[in-house]
Amino acid sequence: MVHQQVHTEEWLFTCSDCGKGFTKSSKLKLHQRVHTGERPFTCLDCGKGFTCSSKLKVHQRVHTGERPFTCSDCGKGFTQSSHLYAHRSVHTGERPFTCSYCGKGFTCSSKLKVHQRVHTGERPFTCSDCGKGFTQSSHLYAHRLQITRNFTTGI
Secondary structure (H helix, E strand, O other): HHHHHHHOOOOHHHHHHHOEEEHHHHHHHHHHHHHHOOOOOEEOOOOOEEOOHHHHHHHHHHHHOOOOOEOOOOOOEEOOOHHHHHHHHHHOOOOOOOOOOOOOOOOOHHHHHHHHHHOOOOOOOOOOOOOOEEHHHHHHHHHHHHHHHHHHOOO
């Protein structure tokens, strides 16, 4: 039943910051960390924080060197299956996700979504301290780190 809501867009839970809809309250809670900057899962090797444990697990492969997803054509390894899927375009030339504004093709939908913000001007990730908007959550995270560093060093 819950899975069907994804297809029918029956969003029972909506983010009050950006309007994005979710089928489960737990998914909304995870999403809201994008806006608050909360990253409760911390890498013991480098101190980088993550919004959920699964993202931390994938990150830890940076330190272990584990690359469990391997391309059958060239043998290149990847830390995530989605990266292997996107890599396949190197061999096939396929870019199935096309920008409706300019026609540029992308290997995955997430890259297309970020690209389209160039055209729309959307900046869904906003700093709660200064109000500056960002097109990607990683850019907001870097901005917040810089604010913390400036505050710590007195700049």
